[in-house]
Amino acid sequence: METCEEKVSIDLRRVLLSIAQALDDVGFDTLHHSHRVGYMAYRCALRMGWDQELAQLSFAAGLVHDCGSTQHSALMTFAATRRPGSFARHCEKGFNLLSACGPLSRFALPILYHHTAWYELQTLAMDSHDKQIAGLIYLANRVDHLYFHQHKDLFGNLSAAGKRQIIEQLQAHSGTLFAADMVEVMADLVGNDDFWFSMHPQHIEAVLLRLEAAPLFSRNLNLNERIEIAELFSKIVDAKSPFTFQHSLKVALLSQFLAKKMGYSAKMQKLLYLAGLLHDIGKLRTPDFVLHKEGTLTAEEYTCIKRHATDTRFILQNIHTSSLVCDWASNHHERLDGSGYPLGKTAQELDGPSRIVAVADVFQALTQSRPYRQGMSLEESLNIIAEQVANHQLDGDVFACLQHNAEHCYWLSADENEVGLQSAVG
Known part of the structure; x- marks a missing residue:
């Protein structure tokens, strides 16, 4: 006898969180890396005055940016861009996975270029919003890796010296690897204690699930x-x-x-x-x-x-x-x-x-x-x-x-x- 055909629906925000959690479980990167990259991108986007929809798209892109990962990206060199044998493989794999997934295909291009230097992004024929998201994810991704390698105090917090070192690294590549306006805003955030105190994955998930309605997340998926x-x-x-x-x-x-x-x-x-x-x-x-x-x-x-x-x-x-x-x-x-x-x-x-x-x-x-x-x-x-x-x-x-x-x-x-x-x- 056939079972009743009940309606199936999903919460796309929770899907994004589940993808980030899945990447933690697979173990391709540091624990909760995707959570932090998404949250950093969102906070930076808001501080730069981006509208809520674009800021939320940046949050979402950060959560899924490593879906094509095949190796521990923290082992990569700081200045590496999309070249064969470095980040190219996981960027392209992520692009292919997301392109085949209609509801998340919006993120395919930003993920393809999320390890591309800002000066190179400017030469590409792509939507300006995709460039902005790709550039912001590249910056947030790098901040998190710099954070990972910084010495923490007894309670796991960054010292003032650690924050300065991260800011100096970002400023050294302002206008080249990273957009100058993004670096300026991100540097302000890095120096703020609340920014780091908010990085707990439960806080980040609570922020995402409380966000106001946006077109991407309001669709009824077939x-x-x-x-x-x-x-x-x-x-x-x-x-x-x-x-x-x-x-x-x-x-x-x-x-x-x-x-x-x-x-x-x-x-x-x-x-x-x-x-x-x-x-x-x-x-x-x-x-x-x-x-x-x-x-x-x-x-x-x-x-x-x-x-x-x-x-x-x-x-x-x-x-x-x-x-x-x-x-x-x-x-x-x-x-x-x-x-x-x-x-x-x-x-x-x-x-x-x-x-x-x-x-x-x-x-x-x-x-x-x-x-x-x-x-x-x-x-x-x-x-x-x-x-x-x-x-x-x-x-x-x-x-x-x-x-x-x-x-x-x-x-x-x-x-x-x-x-x-x-x-x-x-």
């Missing part, structure tokens, strides 16, 4: 746009581990395909795709050494792994209004006999969509090749799932659909051509 945001998240999740490369996408495609074959409506198929994309978002908080371990997990490590399903539930509840999508995503390790985790739900508590995502997740994990082992064959994978069905852990009807379409499901799960896979289902 289901396809919400899926684009989920695809962005899935790419951030999968970038954390080579073992899970494309895993989220393939679980989504399998869930969508099985739902279609089992007679679910077109909207429900998309909602299952959405749940599949997001089912492992909680793994962002799983330590790398546990997530990447090749051998048998210890009892403590297995407990650590299990919490990702709970983390998934809470992360999604903070973004999505749909309790069903949150349930389907976070139920993927629950089992019909109550032996699953994290809640130990039983058959009476697991609806059809939850059962579909669970089977898709197991099948994809079995058939996926990893650096330390080859993916299992179709026959081996089906035999293992058949045993779990016989033990009343996985759903027999979903498994029957998987068996009936086994060759196609195996291709969806094991093929590495992302574009071909999406067109084959969509």
Whole structure:
């Protein structure tokens, strides 16, 4: 029986915060770096007299500016610009990720150029607002890295000397790397205690969530746009581990395909795709050494792994209004006999969509090749799932659909051509 098709909506401000938090969890940069860059940019924009919409766009761009990061940017040289082998790679990756995500595509160009010197930005044929945002994010990003390397006192606060050193570094590049008017205003902020006392992530999040309405954040996103945001998240999740490369996408495609074959409506198929994309978002908080371990997990490590399903539930509840999508995503390790985790739900508590995502997740994990082992064959994978069905852990009807379409499901799960896979289902 098909589950009620409830309305799905999201809070775009909370999405931006979740992306910043995801980048913290992936560990590409210093903790809460994206929060601070966004807040610094916002405070500076307001002080320069920018209107509220442009200031909020700067805040948002700061929160997502490192979505393409692949290395610790604090290790980069101070004067580096967008050149191959330095910042170019993560700027371009961020540009591509955001360009493919309609609701956040507004930030693609500023993120592409957020490590480009101000004097170079002036030569580019791009919107003046994009130049301003890119230049401001470059400046705020550099202030945060300078702050990170400054000595702090016993209570974690900057000394007067530390503030002067940051200001001197900025002024040394005023009018070249950074816009002179931005440096002047940012220098005033750097010298102000309240500016630094406000940097606590909870304060920054409170500021963002209290901002007045702005066009970007007031839009009602359609289901396809919400899926684009989920695809962005899935790419951030999968970038954390080579073992899970494309895993989220393939679980989504399998869930969508099985739902279609089992007679679910077109909207429900998309909602299952959405749940599949997001089912492992909680793994962002799983330590790398546990997530990447090749051998048998210890009892403590297995407990650590299990919490990702709970983390998934809470992360999604903070973004999505749909309790069903949150349930389907976070139920993927629950089992019909109550032996699953994290809640130990039983058959009476697991609806059809939850059962579909669970089977898709197991099948994809079995058939996926990893650096330390080859993916299992179709026959081996089906035999293992058949045993779990016989033990009343996985759903027999979903498994029957998987068996009936086994060759196609195996291709969806094991093929590495992302574009071909999406067109084959969509």
